[in-house]
Every structure is written in C-alpha cells, then in structure tokens.
Amino acid sequence: xxxxxxxxxxxxxxxxxxxxxxxxxxxxxxxxxxxxxxxxxxxxxxxxxxxxxxxxxxxxxxxxxxxxxxxxxxxxxxxxxxxxxxxxxxxxxxxxxxxxxxxxxxxxxxxxxxxxxxxxxxxxxxxxxxxxxxxxxxxxxxxxxxxxxxxxxxxxxxxxxxxxxxxxxxxxxxxxxxxxxxxxxxxxxxxxxxxxxxxxxxxxxxxxxxxxxxxxxxxxxxxxxxxxxxxxxxxxxxxxxxxxxxxxxxxxxxxxxxxxxxxxxxxxxxxxxxxxxxxxxxxxxxxxxxxxxxxxxxxxxxxxxxxxxxxxxxxxxxxxxxxxxxxxxxxxxxxxxxxxxxxxxxxxxxxxxxxxxxxxxxxxxxxxxxxxxxxxxxxxxxxxxxxxxxxxxxxxxxxxxxxxxxxxxxxxxxxxxxxxxxxxxxxxxxxxxxxxxxxxxxxxxxxxxxxxx
Amino acid sequence: xxxxxxxxxxxxxxxxxxxxxxxxxxxxxxxxxxxxxxxxxxxxxxxxxxxxxxxxxxxxxxxxxxxxxxxxxxxxxxxxxxxxxxxxxxxxxxxxxxxxxxxxxxxxxxxxxxxxxxxxxxxxxxxxxxxxxxxxxxxxxxxxxxxxxxxxxxxxxxxxxxxxxxxxxxxxxxxxxxxxxxxxxxxxxxxxxxxxxxxxxxxxxxxxxxxxxxxxxxxxxxxxxxxxxxxxxxxxxxxxxxxxxxxxxxxxxxxxxxxxxxxxxxxxxxxxxxxxxxxxxxxxxxxxxxxxxxxxxxxxxxxxxxxxxxxxxxxxxxxxxxxxxxxxxxxxxxxxxxxxxxxxxxxxxxxxxxxxxxxxxxxxxxxxxxxxxxxxxxxxxxxxxxxxxxxxxxxxxxxxxxxxxxxxxxxxxxxxxxxxxxxxxxxxxxxxxxxxxxxxxxxxxxxxxxxxx
Numbered sequence: 001x002x003x004x005x006x007x008x009x010x011x012x013x014x015x016x017x018x019x020x021x022x023x024x025x026x027x028x029x030x031x032x033x034x035x036x037x038x039x040x041x042x043x044x045x046x047x048x049x050x051x052x053x054x055x056x057x058x059x060x061x062x063x064x065x066x067x068x069x070x071x072x073x074x075x076x077x078x079x080x081x082x083x084x085x086x087x088x089x090x091x092x093x094x095x096x097x098x099x100x101x102x103x104x105x106x107x108x109x110x111x112x113x114x115x116x117x118x119x120x121x122x123x124x125x126x127x128x129x130x131x132x133x134x135x136x137x138x139x140x141x142x143x144x145x146x147x148x149x150x151x152x153x154x155x156x157x158x159x160x161x162x163x164x165x166x167x168x169x170x171x172x173x174x175x176x177x178x179x180x181x182x183x184x185x186x187x188x189x190x191x192x193x194x195x196x197x198x199x200x201x202x203x204x205x206x207x208x209x210x211x212x213x214x215x216x217x218x219x220x221x222x223x224x225x226x227x228x229x230x231x232x233x234x235x236x237x238x239x240x241x242x243x244x245x246x247x248x249x250x251x252x253x254x255x256x257x258x259x260x261x262x263x264x265x266x267x268x269x270x271x272x273x274x275x276x277x278x279x280x281x282x283x284x285x286x287x288x289x290x291x292x293x294x295x296x297x298x299x300x301x302x303x304x305x306x307x308x309x310x311x312x313x314x315x316x317x318x319x320x321x322x323x324x325x326x327x328x329x330x331x332x333x334x335x336x337x338x339x340x341x342x343x344x345x346x347x348x349x350x351x352x353x354x355x356x357x358x359x360x361x362x363x364x365x366x367x368x369x370x371x372x373x374x375x376x377x378x379x380x381x382x383x384x385x386x387x388x389x390x391x392x393x394x395x396x397x398x399x400x401x402x403x404x405x406x407x408x409x410x411x412x413x414x415x416x417x418x419x420x421x422x423x424x425x426x427x428x429x430x431x432x433x434x435x436x437x438x439x440x441x442x443x444x445x446x447x448x449x450x451x452x453x
Numbered sequence: 454x455x456x457x458x459x460x461x462x463x464x465x466x467x468x469x470x471x472x473x474x475x476x477x478x479x480x481x482x483x484x485x486x487x488x489x490x491x492x493x494x495x496x497x498x499x500x501x502x503x504x505x506x507x508x509x510x511x512x513x514x515x516x517x518x519x520x521x522x523x524x525x526x527x528x529x530x531x532x533x534x535x536x537x538x539x540x541x542x543x544x545x546x547x548x549x550x551x552x553x554x555x556x557x558x559x560x561x562x563x564x565x566x567x568x569x570x571x572x573x574x575x576x577x578x579x580x581x582x583x584x585x586x587x588x589x590x591x592x593x594x595x596x597x598x599x600x601x602x603x604x605x606x607x608x609x610x611x612x613x614x615x616x617x618x619x620x621x622x623x624x625x626x627x628x629x630x631x632x633x634x635x636x637x638x639x640x641x642x643x644x645x646x647x648x649x650x651x652x653x654x655x656x657x658x659x660x661x662x663x664x665x666x667x668x669x670x671x672x673x674x675x676x677x678x679x680x681x682x683x684x685x686x687x688x689x690x691x692x693x694x695x696x697x698x699x700x701x702x703x704x705x706x707x708x709x710x711x712x713x714x715x716x717x718x719x720x721x722x723x724x725x726x727x728x729x730x731x732x733x734x735x736x737x738x739x740x741x742x743x744x745x746x747x748x749x750x751x752x753x754x755x756x757x758x759x760x761x762x763x764x765x766x767x768x769x770x771x772x773x774x775x776x777x778x779x780x781x782x783x784x785x786x787x788x789x790x791x792x793x794x795x796x797x798x799x800x801x802x803x804x805x806x807x808x809x810x811x812x813x814x815x816x817x818x819x820x821x822x823x824x825x826x827x828x829x830x831x832x833x834x835x836x837x838x839x840x841x842x843x844x845x846x847x848x849x850x851x852x853x854x855x856x857x858x859x860x861x862x863x864x865x866x867x868x869x870x871x872x873x874x875x876x877x878x879x880x881x882x883x884x885x886x887x888x889x890x891x892x893x894x895x896x897x898x899x900x901x902x903x904x905x906x
Contacts, residue, residue: 249744256741263734270730274723281716288709291702296871303878418749422906425756429896429903436893443886450882453875 079105079112079174081189083167086159089120096120097159099166103189111190118193121146124166126200130184131173136345136398137405138179139413141172142334161327168331236351246410247343254336261329268322275314282307299449306442317435321428328424332417339413346406349399356392363388532558532565532627534642536620539612542573549573550612552619556642564643571646574599577619579653583637584626589798589851590858591632592866594625595787614780621784689804699863700796707789714782721775728767735760752902759895770888774881781877785870792866799859802852809845816841 085100101119105112124143132140144165148158170188173179187199282304289300363385370378538553554572558565577596585593597618601611623641626632640652735757742753816838823831 252744253741256737256744260734260737260741263730263737266730267727267734270723270727274720274727277716277719277723281713281720284709284713284716288706288713291705291709296875299875299878303882418906422749422752422903425752426900426903426906429756429899433893433896433900436889436896440886440889440893443882443889446882447879447886450875450879453871453879 077105077107079103079107079110079180081167081170081174083119083163083170086163088154095154097154097162099163101170101189109186115190117189117191117196119188119196121162121166122200123188123196124169126203127173127184127188128169130203131179131182132341134182134184135179136349137342137402137409138176139335139338139342139409140179141169141176142331142338143169144331144334157322161323164323164327165331236354237347238350250336250339250343254333254340257329257333257336261326261333264321264326264329268318268326271314271318271321275311275318278307278314279311282311295449295453299446299453302446302449306446310439310442313435313438317431320431324431325424325428328420332421335413335417342402342406342409346399346402349395349402353392353395353399356388356395360385360388360392530558530560532556532560532563532633534620534623534627536572536616536623539616541607548607550607550615552616554623554642562639568643570642570644570649572641572649574615574619576641576649576653577622579656580626580637580641581622583656584632584635585794587635587637588632589802590795590855590862591629592788592791592795592862593632594622594629595784595791596622597784597787610775614776617776617780618784689807690800691803703789703792703796707786707793710782710786710789714779714786717774717779717782721771721779724767724771724774728764728771731760731767732764735764748902748906752899752906755899755902759899763892763895766888766891770884773884777884778877778881781873785874788866788870795855795859795862799852799855802848802855806845806848806852809841809848813838813841813845 080103082102082104083099084102086097087099089096089098098118098120101117103110103112103115103117105115125146128140128143131138144162173182173185179185187196191199285300285304285307287304289297289302289304291297292300363381367378367381367385370381375381533556535555535557536552537555539550540552542549542551551571551573554570556563556565556568556570558568578599581593581596584591597615626635626638632638640649644652738753738757738760740757742750742755742757744750745753816834820831820834820838823834828834
C-alpha cells in the first residue's frame with residue numbers, strides 16, 4: 001500500500017505504531033470496514049484487524065473493542081488512546097464537559113498497560129498550544145472549534161462530534177513520529193487531574209499572549225514588517241517558486257474543502273427534510289387507507305408504512321453523513337488551517353533569518369571601519385558582531401529546520417489526506433448506495449399490491 | 454377486470470366507448486404503461502392498445518398518437534377528444550390561453566371523423582355549469598382551479614397542468630353514459646368560435662347568480678332553512694343511516710385526500726431541494742478534484758460528475774411526481790368536492806320534497822274543512838290543493854331520481870377511483886424505485902475508484 005511504502009522509504013521505522021494508532025483513530029470515528037486497508041497493513045497483529053472489522057457504528061466506548069487480542073506479539077510497541085464518556089460537570093455558566101482519557105500501551109513511558117485520567121477541552125487546548133510553540137515546522141493536529149452557540153453546547157450531537165474530534169486529535173499526536181515523544185503529551189496523558197489543572201492555569205496567562213501572536217501571524221502570512229534598518233517597505237518573503245506553488249495550492253485547497261464541507265452539511269439537511277416529508281406523507285397515506293376499504297385501503301396503508309420506514313432510514317443516513325463525512329471534511333479544513341499556521345511560522349523564521357543576516361552584515365562593515373581607524377570601540381564592536389553572527393546562524397538554522405520539517409510533514413500530509421479523504425468519500429458513496437438500494441427495494445415491494453388493484 | 458365486470462353488471466352497455474375515452478384521458482396524462490390494464494380490456498381494438506403503450510412521456514400533441522389504427526373495427530362507436538396546443542392570446546390584463554380541441558369520432562352526432570374548434574377556460578366553465586344545472590344527481594367532472602397567482606398564470610408548468618386537467622375533464626364527460634348525450638357537450642365540441650362566445654356571454658349573467666347559489670349550497674350541505682310554514686328551526690335532513698355513513702365517508706375522504714396531496718406537493722419540493730444540493734455538491738467536488746492531482750483528484754472529479762448527473766435525475770423525478778402523482782391527487786380532491794355539490798343538490802331536493810309534502814297536507818286539511826263548511830272557497834282550495842299535490846309529487850320524483858342516480862354514480866366513482874388512484878400510486882412507487890435504483894447504481898459505480906486509492 002502506498003502509505004506503508006512511503007513511511008518505510010522516509011525511514012519512519014515506527015510505521016506500525018503510528019499507523020495503528022492512526023487507523024485506530026478512524027475506527028473510533030465509526031467509519032466502517034475498509035478491510036482492504038487493514039488487510040494490506042502488515043504491521044498490525046491479526047487480532048486487531050479482526051476486532052476493527054467488528055466495531056459497530058454505535059459509539060460504545062471504543063476502549064473495549066480496541067484492546068489487542070491475546071495473539072498480539074508482546075514485542076511490538078504500541079499506544080492506543082480513547083477519549084470517552086463525556087460527562088457534564090458543574091452548573092450554570094460554569095458547566096463544562098469532562099472526558100475519560102484512557103491510554104493503553106506496552107511502553108513504559110506511557111505507564112502501561114493502562115492509564116486513565118479525566119480531561120476537559122481546555123486541557124487539550126493547552127497541549128495543542130504547547131506543541132505549536134515547541135515544534136515549529138510540524139503541522140500540529142487541529143482541535144475542534146473552541147466555542148459553540150450556547151444552546152448547542154450540550155446537545156448530544158455536538159458532544160459526540162467533539163468527543164470524536166478530540167479522540168482523532170490525541171491519536172494523531174500519538175502516531176506522529178516526533179510529537180509522540182513530547183513530554184507535554186506524557187504530562188497530558190498521565191498527570192493527576194489537580195496537577196494538570198494547575199499547569200494549565202499557570203500557563204494560561206502566558207498563552208493568551210502567545211495565542212494572539214500566533215493568530216496575528218495566522219491572519220497575516222505575508223507579515224508586513226517595516227524594517228527601519230533595512231530601509232525597505234516591501235515585506236520580506238521567500239522567492240522560491242516551488243514554495244509559491246505550494247502556498248497557492250494550500251489556499252485553494254482550503255477554499256475548495258470548505259465549500260465541499262458546506263455543501264455536505266446542506267446535503268445532511270436535505271436528507272433530514274426529505275425524511276420528515278416522507279414520514280408526513282406516510283401518515284397521510286395511512287389515514288387515507290383507513291378511510292378506504294378493502295384492497296385500495298390496504299394498498300394505501302402499506303404504502304404509508306413504507307414511507308414511514310424509509311423516513312427512518314433517511315434520518316439515519318443523514319446522521320451517518322454528518323458524523324462520517326461532513327465532520328472529516330470539517331476536520332481537514334482545520335488541518336489545512338494548521339498548515340497555514342506553520343507557513344506563518346516559516347515566514348516569521350525567514351524574516352528573522354533575513355533581518356539578522358542583514359544586521360550582521362552591517363555590523364561587520366561597521367567593525368571593519370572601526371578596525372581600520374584603530375578605534376577603541378573596535379573590541380566592543382567585535383563582540384557585538386560575533387554575537388550577531390551567532391544569532392544569525394541560529395536563525396538560519398531554525399529557518400532551514402522548519403523548511404526540512406515542512407517537507408517531511410507535507411509528504412506525510414498528502415498520504416494521510418489521500419487515505420482519510422478517500423475513506424470518507426468511500427463511506428459517503430457506500431452509504432448513499434445502500435440507502436438508495438433500500439429505497440428501491442421498499443418501493444418495488446409495494447408494486448405487486450398496486451398492480452393487483 | 455373488476456371495472457369491466459361492474460360496468461356490465463350495471464347494464465352500462467356502452468362500456469367500451471366510455472372506458473376507451475376514459476382510459477385515453479389517462480394516457481394523455483402521460484402516465485406510463487399499465488399495459489395489463491389495457492390488455493384485460495376486451496373492448497379496445499388491439500391497435501389502440503399498442504399505440505397507447507407507445508405514447509411517450511413528452512407532451513407531444515396526443516392527437517397524433519391516439520387515432521385508431523387501420524385495424525379498428527369501423528362498427529364500434531367511439532369518441533376521442535384532445536385538448537392541445539395552448540396559445541397565449543391577447544395582451545396585458547386581458548390576455549388568456551386558448552386551446553385546440555380536437556374531436557375524433559365515427560359517430561354522426563360528433564361530426565366525425567374529425568372536428569377542430571378553439572376554446573378557452575371560460576368555455577369549459579360554461580359547459581360545466583350547464584351540466585351541473587341540468588343533471589342533478591350526477592357527479593359532474595371537476596374543473597381545474599379558476600384563478601391562479603398572476604405570476605404563475607402563464608408559467609409553462611401551470612399551462613401544462615391546466616391543459617392536462619381540461620383534457621381529462623372533457624374526456625370524462627364524453628365517457629359518461631348520460632353526460633355524453635348532452636346537447637351542451639355537442640355545442641361545446643362543434644360550434645363555431647363566434648357562436649360559442651355569444652352563447653357564453655349571454656349565459657354569463659344568469660350563471661353568475663346560479664354559480665353563487667351552487668357555492669352557497671356547496672359550503673352549507675346541511676342548509677339551514679328556517680321554514681315559517683313548518684314552524685321548525687331544525688334543518689330538514691334525511692335520516693337514512695346509510696346516507697349518513699356515506700356523507701361521513703365523503704367528508705373524511707376529502708380531508709385525507711387533501712392532506713395526502715399537500716404532502717405529495719411537499720415531497721416534490723424536497724426532491725427539487727435535494728437535487729439542487731447535489732448539483733452544488735458536485736460542483737464543489739469537481740473544483741476540489743481539479744486542485745488535487747492524480748488519483749485523488751480524478752476520484753473527486755468523478756464523484757462530482759455523478760452528483761451532477763443525479764441532480765438532473767432528481768429534478769426529472771420531481772417533475773414526474775408533480776404531473777403524474779400530485780396532480781391526479783388534486784384532481785380527486787376536486788372530484789370529491791363535486792360529489793359534495795351533488796349532496797347539496799340532494800339535500801335541497803329533499804327539503805323541497807318535505808316542504809311541498811307538508812304544504813300539500815296542510816292544504817288537504819284546509820280543503821276538508823272548507824268542504825265540510827260547504828264554503829264557496831272550497832273549489833278554489835281544491836284547485837290549489839291539486840296543484841300543490843302535483844308539485845309535491847314532482848318534487849318527490851326529482852328527489853328519488855337524484856337518489857337513484859347518486860347510487861349509480863357512486864358505484865362508478867368507486868371503480869374509477871380504485872383504477873385511477875391505483876394507477877397514480879403505482880406510478881409513484883415505480884418512479885421512486887427507478888430513481889433510487891439509478892442513484893444506487895451511480896454511487897456503486899464510483900466505489901472501485903475510491904477503493905483503489
């Protein structure tokens with residue numbers, strides 16, 4: 001399979017663990033089968049493959065079904081995280097949802113075999129911001145939206161969508177070759193609730209400033225920094241044509257994904273409307289049938305019952321579309337926005353690299369001047385220059401590190417996108433085909449009765 | 454077939470002509486096949502059966518396709534009427550639609566083999582009102598609604614629906630064993646346009662009063678007539694329990710039919726909405742596919758194209774539902790309202806019969822009194838009494854005629870309803886099944902490409 005090959009090629013030897021956790025996240029998203037995807041994945045122990053195929057579409061706590069079977073080779077390192085059991089805590093405006101985060105692992109760093117902690121959305125947010133701060137160049141997995149209209153905040157659907165999204169989020173981190181080693185991840189997964197709360201509130205103050213910084217850059221990828229030293233008014237940007245193409249692609253991708261997601265959401269609504277209409281129609285038909293007698297009445301009643309049955313199927317498919325198609329699309333819109341945040345980091349790093357290089361050059365010129373003049377300030381200038389040079393080299397290293405990381409991340413992103421979106425659209429087409437098939441059967445079933453009239 | 458049997462049983466020997474014209478009206482309504490219905494109809498010449506089966510769903514002038522073939526036995530009397538070619542005439546507020554009414558017949562009274570006249574809605578209305586006036590007890594076939602919101606009055610859809618409904622209307626009259634003999638029908642089908650217009654405007658004055666009378670009774674089946682002579686305040690009503698049941702059935706039927714028609718109309722709208730949504734979705738998918746490359750991009754483009762194709766199918770089915778399902782239901786709501794008008798006539802006739810019977814009895818009592826007194830006024834009173842008695846017997850005969858006719862009409866109505874609604878719902882189920890089948894095929898068709906990703 002393409003995905004495995006590329007991972008091997010890029011030397012990500014931990015392909016197994018990252019893939020299993022990665023795929024697990026989509027099992028828990030209640031997507032069905034794609035057994036072929038699993039069958040080709042040589043890394044997974046057979047028992048897990050079978051268990052995955054058996055996961056129902058009901059959201060029973062995934063923890064039970066995704067534990068490794070008795071035949072899993074104990075040697076292979078793995079980590080599986082479940083975000084489960086959303087529970088409403090507190091009262092009034094201060095109420096919030098808490099989740100049980102269950103970490104199953106055979107690795108000592110995750111305090112296996114099992115560790116359970118209670119976490120809330122702000123804790124996930126803390127982890128996200130910490131990683132975004134420390135791992136420049138990496139596309140940090142996106143969080144589900146922070147706020148929601150008050151009346152939806154505790155609706156069953158919203159809670160389930162958020163739980164699902166947080167589960168995907170944490171597993172993406174755990175399956176990322178670099179992020180999974182982060183200490184903050186371990187803090188998140190293992191720390192006592194009280195310590196976690198303390199850590200979170202301490203950093204809250206620092207973060208609000210950092211977050212706004214990030215958002216500032218987020219909005220303004222081509223940050224205009226009027227540099228008095230440089231005497232330039234134009235923003236400092238990379239002129240790499242390949243990178244230009246990539247930026248355009250990312251912006252286009254975000255637009256088209258967002259539009260597709262919007263249309264997918266509308267499709268969900270239309271399914272619900274049609275379902276409701278069929279239910280009302282079925283009811284009217286049954287009343288008509290009751291008022292008529294004999295064969296005509298019976299035919300009408302049957303038609304009415306079919307209408308009501310199909311209405312339920314339509315509502316079910318609407319829900320399926322929402323959870324397994326529209327949500328993944330929304331998730332990828334957020335993922336692309338995360339890439340844009342990384343692009344902002346890169347632009348920032350580039351700017352610093354340029355500025356410091358310029359500054360260093362000017363200081364060198366100044367130093368040479370002072371040395372020619374045998375000035376007393378030469379020594380000071382030399383120290384100044386050497387510091388500046390060190391800073392510049394540091395900035396250049398940082399920039400180049402981001403570029404290198406971004407390239408690796410892009411390759412990884414493209415594979416994941418192909419797999420994830422391919423799966424989501426496969427589920428879409430499958431769900432639509434099954435629904436249509438059931439509808440065709442139902443109506444064909446009443447034809448003999450109507451023909452007999 | 455049940456229908457033929459009943460017609461024979463009730464001695465309606467003209468079963469062939471009435472049935473052929475009757476069935477023709479539904480061919481022209483663009484309902485498909487129901488070849489079984491036709492095959493079992495022994496009266497129809499084979500050629501017509503074949504031609505009916507070949508009628509397309511496009512509304513080409515039915516005249517061409519419904520002419521009898523060369524093998525039709527010339528002996529059998531038949532009459533087929535087509536309402537075709539709606540043309541906008543006049544300008545501004547005085548504009549209206551005119552239709553070509555083509556009568557094909559081998560009967561001399563219809564000036565066969567073919568007679569063509571131009572008629573407008575008001576002419577159909579004239580015919581309806583004339584028949585309603587002269588044939589008490591018969592359920593006069595209903596007209597399509599008179600008025601329409603100005604902006605829709607000339608929309609293609611409205612014009613086609615009205616043309617279809619007028620075609621059904623005139624053919625129902627031509628296939629009714631009693632109504633088809635009406636002189637007014639011949640006037641309508643054969644008179645020159647100028648004479649028709651004159652006739653119509655002369656009677657317009659008289660009719661507006663009569664129409665309001667009918668509507669008055671229409672609204673108030675249990676007409677409250679405070680009868681000073683009778684000294685009663687309660688309305689005079691039949692106490693026949695069978696008739697009571699029938700009245701309740703008719704009222705219930707109207708309610709349930711109207712509700713079903715309303716829901717059917719909503720279903721049409723939902724089909725259109727879903728179709729529009731799928732088209733937008735398909736467009737977004739194609740843009741997404743164009744932005745992506747290789748296999749993922751191609752899969753997206755295919756999915757998008759499928760969405761657009763299915764959108765067209767949904768719009769087509771929405772139109773089919775409107776013309777061949779919702780319209781027939783609306784038509785039957787009107788037919789039931791026509792029955793209610795007849796019930797009003799019957800109540801009126803009953804009231805008259807009761808009143809005149811009472812009046813006559815009182816006059817008899819008065820006469821006896823005067824005769825005992827050897828009064829001079831006895832002779833006058835005797836004349837008066839004899840007149841009253843004659844009127845009373847006349848009224849009683851009229852009432853009993855209506856009752857008898859109504860019973861025959863009800864039997865006919867039930868048969869027609871079973872056939873017509875059975876056919877309409879058959880078309881509904883078939884159309885839905887086909888649409889769903891096509892949708893299932895389309896989505897299943899893209900699955901292999903998505904699985905290959």
